[in-house]
Amino acid sequence: MAVDYFYPEYEIVRDPNRCIACRVCERQCANKVHSYDEASGKMVCDDAKCVNCHRCVALCPTRALKIVPSGDTFKSNSNWTDNYMKEIYRQANSGGVLLSSMGNPDNFPVYWDKILINASQVTNPSIDPLREPMETRTFLGKKPTHVKRDSNGRLVPNLEPQLELALPILFGGMSYGAISYNAHECLARAAETIGTFYNTGEGGLHKDFYKYGKNTIVQVASGRFGVHKDYLNAGAAIEIKIGQGAKPGIGGHLPGLKIVGDISQTRMIPMGSDAISPAPHHDIYSIEDLHQLVYSLKEATNYEKPVIVKIAAVHNVAAIASGVARSGADIIAIDGFRGGTGAAPTRIRDNVGIPIELALAAVDQRLREEGIRGNISIICGGSIRNSADVVKAIALGADAVYIATAALLALGCHLCRSCHTGNCNWGIATQKPELVKRLNTDVGTEHLINMLTAWGHEITEMMGGMGINSIEALRGNRLMLRGIGLTDRELAILGIKHAGE
Amino acid sequence: MNINAKAMHFKDLNAKIRECDDSQVVIDNCLGQRYIGTGLNHKDIIINGLPGNALGAYLDGSKIIVNGSTQEATGDTMNEGEIVIYGNAGDATGYAMRGGKIFVRGNSGYRTGIHMKEYQDKIPVIVIGGRVGSFLGEYQAGGVIVVLGIGEAGELPVGYFTGTGMHGGKIFLRSDHEPQGLPPQVICRVATKKDKAAVMGYVSEFCANFGGDPAELLNQKFYLLMPNTANPYKQLYVNN
Amino acid sequence: MTDTEVITYIVDFLVRKQGLSLTEMSNVIAAPFWSTISRKEPAERERLSYLRNAFASLLITGPFSILLGFEGGLLALNDRLKLRSMVVGEKGDMVYIASEEAAIRVIEPNVERIWSPRGGEPVIVTLDHLHK
Numbered sequence: 001m002a003v004d005y006f007y008p009e010y011e012i013v014r015d016p017n018r019c020i021a022c023r024v025c026e027r028q029c030a031n032k033v034h035s036y037d038e039a040s041g042k043m044v045c046d047d048a049k050c051v052n053c054h055r056c057v058a059l060c061p062t063r064a065l066k067i068v069p070s071g072d073t074f075k076s077n078s079n080w081t082d083n084y085m086k087e088i089y090r091q092a093n094s095g096g097v098l099l100s101s102m103g104n105p106d107n108f109p110v111y112w113d114k115i116l117i118n119a120s121q122v123t124n125p126s127i128d129p130l131r132e133p134m135e136t137r138t139f140l141g142k143k144p145t146h147v148k149r150d151s152n153g154r155l156v157p158n159l160e161p162q163l164e165l166a167l168p169i170l171f172g173g174m175s176y177g178a179i180s181y182n183a184h185e186c187l188a189r190a191a192e193t194i195g196t197f198y199n200t201g202e203g204g205l206h207k208d209f210y211k212y213g214k215n216t217i218v219q220v221a222s223g224r225f226g227v228h229k230d231y232l233n234a235g236a237a238i239e240i241k242i243g244q245g246a247k248p249g250i251g252g253h254l255p256g257l258k259i260v261g262d263i264s265q266t267r268m269i270p271m272g273s274d275a276i277s278p279a280p281h282h283d284i285y286s287i288e289d290l291h292q293l294v295y296s297l298k299e300a301t302n303y304e305k306p307v308i309v310k311i312a313a314v315h316n317v318a319a320i321a322s323g324v325a326r327s328g329a330d331i332i333a334i335d336g337f338r339g340g341t342g343a344a345p346t347r348i349r350d351n352v353g354i355p356i357e358l359a360l361a362a363v364d365q366r367l368r369e370e371g372i373r374g375n376i377s378i379i380c381g382g383s384i385r386n387s388a389d390v391v392k393a394i395a396l397g398a399d400a401v402y403i404a405t406a407a408l409l410a411l412g413c414h415l416c417r418s419c420h421t422g423n424c425n426w427g428i429a430t431q432k433p434e435l436v437k438r439l440n441t442d443v444g445t446e447h448l449i450n451m452l453t454a455w456g457h458e459i460t461e462m463m464g465g466m467g468i469n470s471i472e473a474l475r476g477n478r479l480m481l482r483g484i485g486l487t488d489r490e491l492a493i494l495g496i497k498h499a500g501e
Numbered sequence: 502m503n504i505n506a507k508a509m510h511f512k513d514l515n516a517k518i519r520e521c522d523d524s525q526v527v528i529d530n531c532l533g534q535r536y537i538g539t540g541l542n543h544k545d546i547i548i549n550g551l552p553g554n555a556l557g558a559y560l561d562g563s564k565i566i567v568n569g570s571t572q573e574a575t576g577d578t579m580n581e582g583e584i585v586i587y588g589n590a591g592d593a594t595g596y597a598m599r600g601g602k603i604f605v606r607g608n609s610g611y612r613t614g615i616h617m618k619e620y621q622d623k624i625p626v627i628v629i630g631g632r633v634g635s636f637l638g639e640y641q642a643g644g645v646i647v648v649l650g651i652g653e654a655g656e657l658p659v660g661y662f663t664g665t666g667m668h669g670g671k672i673f674l675r676s677d678h679e680p681q682g683l684p685p686q687v688i689c690r691v692a693t694k695k696d697k698a699a700v701m702g703y704v705s706e707f708c709a710n711f712g713g714d715p716a717e718l719l720n721q722k723f724y725l726l727m728p729n730t731a732n733p734y735k736q737l738y739v740n741n
Numbered sequence: 742m743t744d745t746e747v748i749t750y751i752v753d754f755l756v757r758k759q760g761l762s763l764t765e766m767s768n769v770i771a772a773p774f775w776s777t778i779s780r781k782e783p784a785e786r787e788r789l790s791y792l793r794n795a796f797a798s799l800l801i802t803g804p805f806s807i808l809l810g811f812e813g814g815l816l817a818l819n820d821r822l823k824l825r826s827m828v829v830g831e832k833g834d835m836v837y838i839a840s841e842e843a844a845i846r847v848i849e850p851n852v853e854r855i856w857s858p859r860g861g862e863p864v865i866v867t868l869d870h871l872h873k
Contacts, residue, residue, distance in 0.1 A: 090739045090740075090741060091739065094737060094739040095737055096737040096738050096739030097737065097738050097739070098738075098739060098741035099738040099739065099740060099741055100741050222616075223597070223616065224578045224597035224599075224616070227559070227578050227597075228559065228561065228578075228580045228599070229540040229542075229559050229561045229580065232540070232559065268599060268618075269618055269619075269620055269642065269643075270619065270620060270621075270643070270669075273618075273642060273643070273668075273669055274642070274668050274734075276616075276640060276642070276666070276668065278616060278640055278666075282593055282596055282612055282615050282616065282639070282640075283555075283573070283574045283577055283593050283596050285804045285824040285825065286804060286825070292554055292555055292574065293555075295535065295536060295555075296535075296536050296539055296555040296558040296559070296577065299515055299536040299539035299540070299558070300539045300540035300558065300559045301540075302519070346741045420738075420740070421740065532843050532846055532847065533842075533843025533847070551842055551843050551846055553843055554841070570842060570855075572826070572841055572842060572843065573826050573841075591826060591842075591857070592823065592826055592857075610823075610826075610857055611822075611823045611860065634823065634857070634859065635822075635823065635859070635860065636822075660859065661774075661776075661777055681780055682776050682777075682780060
């Protein structure tokens, strides 16, 4: 039975008049799509192997290649879509759990696209950010509950440790193992130049990158890979990873085959040993237990580093955040269900969790109602795609945002969603040396800096339009937002009015 | 240095320990203070009393002696050093420990040695004198756990679900009875002389701390649990 | 409704309305895993299987640590995975139950017997006599 045969999803269109058979496409494709046919002297290709990463298209010197949907379809059915049918065939043949990469691609509402930003007209003059003062500096960390004075009446600075960001944008956690050495280096260097932070993810910190410590957030996940005293003290902050938007409630598993060389050393496990991150931290089964891990980390770092708790956006996120805000954590990171991943079961990625926009609004609202918003800063992530998303997130109540997929795009990712195969032609989600070296770290760093610089300009432009000259005046300022095409319920959860109101 | 910890907050106690220049700190009247010895090295601690949760978390070389019992998460993510407990230990003892040794004279709670792992020359060791709760060595990725079952008259000294998710390391159980219901990914057999010789040193250290004759203990029947490399965990995935 | 209220209703239903004993009620809400039940003696296996099956929807998974007061006594119960800590101490005819031994020792420094009950195994204390 040939039900495992699918007509290729993509078709590689080669213009024979342009192709000079230089064989660049052949060398650039780790999936071995292209080959040279000696007999005819022409390039040929096997479309079935193509993941649509556009590496060959981008590098073809004569623009002879393009990739288009092949157009092959099953009999049209709105219920049994082609995808659902193919998934059954795949499972019927293999007995396997469906595995995917990157964020949920399904057609769920993107609330960012249904929110509009305000601008000033006449009253409260708008500002030209290029020529007038404009501030985006952001501090993350607890705010004091009351001021302290010394015997002379002078204020005593009683702030807990804070993270200072030039822009309210940080790079989200991606482990060395999920992404390459070169990708990590780009993120670290860009964070240093811009004045923000990158995040190790759960794979430990490579010894070469300790020098970027003051711009590094070190992560502690359930597997505790690479976690030791020096690691904890190496970064500017420590993040406890409870969950991830792409796969809430699911642990991680980096197969022993991928635990080689530096990855083994950075994770501090033997070569070839499976790196299993249990679904929960087995010392955290409650907010009280979370409190215990927060404080053991603070004790290990002499109360000098803020502790971040990262959770996935799930149904009871507001109540959970309220608990986190009382756990002693300084910052909460909330990851929405469209967040990326190096590998996740398809069913989990596409069915579990909630959109970040709703989660963020609910959390900010709840913490304000309970009078504990100052206990904790909020970072939100899970598909922040551009500077407008950043502005909307901050107006909905975030102190800052995590970006990760956007950062990978800046490094060359084309969202082919094949990270789990380890054959990333762009040298990002791979550990194969011949692929990793394709990512030039100078160029990659520059691209990240360019993107953040551009976003910075756009953010200040939008702020200027609203007549706001400092980012903290935008935070939680929901009056600057209006919904478009949203129901009353959605507007109520987002805490915004409809356009025209 | 001696610290009287009576009614002292853990922050003050731990700050005193960190700031002290002595190579040895003795804590008297300890009762429930958490995070003692977190990430500590170059300094040994003797605790008279009952330390609180997360004793010796991220421990990095120090030796901690507890003249009493401990609570939950002792030696959490410990990297190096030694913790000697004269009483019992609570749940999740040695969670994710990567190196060093924990000796418990009495019993230990649920999830002892969960996700312990080894790395290069670091082989974490837990030796329990009495019995342990369920989920011993869950997710174990490396290191050695020995449960001596002293005073258990040859009865199995473990609860249910031993070695669930185990994928590395070894568990030794002194028992006349084979544990039942082990996952298929774990093999269990009667330990040979050669197997036992590998843990002689650890059992000797246990006896040096708490008394007893290592040779006599090891002369009795032990079961050895190891991951079954011929039958690894397989969650078959298919690209989608 | 809070978790506490839900559990109170469940206990009331099982104990008062259905007439289960406190141990039987514990065997319902913190039922052993089927793999554990399958290794019990036949009579016990049948009893536990019956309770799990008859009141399947009242199994409470996830972490909990319950102290239940009733006329003339106290019941303490952990979830079946023992995701919460619980310690019981005794001195003379007094019994102490807490999540940390330190808490008991603050109240009674000379506590005589101290132990951690297993997950799903109820500790029942009555005013007349004490049994585990």
